[in-house]
Amino acid sequence: MKWSVYALRYAHREAIAREHFISAPDPHDAPMAMDYFVWLLRNADREILVDTGFSEATAVRRNRKLTRSVGTALEELGSDPDTIQDVVITHLHYDHAGNLDLFPRARLHLQDREMAFATGRHMCSPFVRHAFEVDDVVTMVRAVYAERVVYHDGHAEIAPGVTLHLAGGHTAGLQMVRVETDTGPIVLASDASHYYANMGLGRPYPIVFHVGDMLEGWRKAVALADGDDRRVIPGHDPLVLERFAALPGSNGETVQLHLGPTP
Numbered sequence: 001m002k003w004s005v006y007a008l009r010y011a012h013r014e015a016i017a018r019e020h021f022i023s024a025p026d027p028h029d030a031p032m033a034m035d036y037f038v039w040l041l042r043n044a045d046r047e048i049l050v051d052t053g054f055s056e057a058t059a060v061r062r063n064r065k066l067t068r069s070v071g072t073a074l075e076e077l078g079s080d081p082d083t084i085q086d087v088v089i090t091h092l093h094y095d096h097a098g099n100l101d102l103f104p105r106a107r108l109h110l111q112d113r114e115m116a117f118a119t120g121r122h123m124c125s126p127f128v129r130h131a132f133e134v135d136d137v138v139t140m141v142r143a144v145y146a147e148r149v150v151y152h153d154g155h156a157e158i159a160p161g162v163t164l165h166l167a168g169g170h171t172a173g174l175q176m177v178r179v180e181t182d183t184g185p186i187v188l189a190s191d192a193s194h195y196y197a198n199m200g201l202g203r204p205y206p207i208v209f210h211v212g213d214m215l216e217g218w219r220k221a222v223a224l225a226d227g228d229d230r231r232v233i234p235g236h237d238p239l240v241l242e243r244f245a246a247l248p249g250s251n252g253e254t255v256q257l258h259l260g261p262t263p
Contacts, residue, residue: 002182003161004042005257006247007233007240008073010053011036011066011095020195021203022211032195035238036095038070039188039257040079041162041179047079048086048162049106050177050188054098058133062094067253070099077247077254086158090190090235091174092118092140094133100140108140108149109158111166114173115140115151117209122172131207165224167192169214170207176217178224183260187225191235192217199232230261 017032018024039050053070054062074081087106089097091114100108118137123129143149150158152175154166161180168174170191177188192214193199199218208214225231233240243262244255 002043003179003258005179005181005186005188006040006042006077006254007037007244007257008040008070008077008254009035009037009241010068010070010073011059011064012238013064020205021198021201022206022208023203025197025201025203033238034194034236035241036064036236037240038073039177039233040074040077041177042079046086046159047084048088048159049074049084049103050088051090051096051190052087052099052103054095054133058094058098064095071102073254076250088158088164088175088177089114089140090176090188091171092137093131093171093191094136095131096190096235097136097140098133100136100143106148108143109156109164110140110149110151111164111173111175112151112153113166113168114171114175115144115149117172122209128209165220167213167217167220169210169212169217170205172209174217176221176224179258181258181260183258184228185225185231186257187221187232189217189221189232189234192221193232193234195234195237196239197237198234199229233257 013034017030041048059066081102088109156164163178165176179186194205221232222229246252247254
């Protein structure tokens with residue numbers, strides 16, 4: 001059964017281009033805003049959420065601006081967080097793995113390497129751990145002890161037409177999600193590529209654990225999209241809202257990835 005896939009923007013930040021590239025393209029001080037998304041997969045039988053965003057408390061602590069809460073974004077799409085049974089966490093950074101308490105009935109899908117990374121020796125480095133919130137990691141550990149975490153080691157199918165793929169790069173255990181839709185596959189790259197331009201220009205995002213894995217992740221993402229890079233969805237690019245059709249009534253804050261990129 002094919003899936004509908006929605007990108008829901010929940011936060012926005014003004015920024016400049018040089019923040020988003022190891023070797024910034026000129027002009028290096030050009031504005032380049034950052035959007036924050038979660039993604040909802042839906043068919044006639046079930047829903048799967050990809051990532052859980054960050055909370056209002058984290059927004060205040062990190063000087064970020066919520067445009068709406070993740071719970072509100074889902075409810076506006078007719079989804080009840082309390083009934084979602086599967087949540088994929090692409091990686092454990094604060095903007096992808098907060099709000100876990102909103103989904104008390106969900107199985108949490110995570111790569112083995114990501115949990116080992118987030119609780120291992122590299123977290124002794126302030127540079128590496130800066131993008132993690134310790135409370136989010138502890139919440140995930142508690143979910144492990146509550147037998148709610150489903151670990152994966154590389155490729156896995158979690159539902160017909162929905163597969164997980166280890167990418168690494170940005171973090172040690174970052175995973176991408178490939179979804180079958182009526183118009184073809186959609187690859188939710190998450191932070192394997194923050195922006196279309198990271199992958200398109202071959203310029204990595206500066207928060208990176210392993211540059212080589214990040215570069216290989218881009219190639220894997222395009223291959224998973226059957227060679228069509230337009231169907232690879234970056235984790236933070238405002239252009240996503242321009243390149244896909246808006247959901248009617250969402251004020252452009254939710255787009256329908258399953259309809260394919262607009263001409």
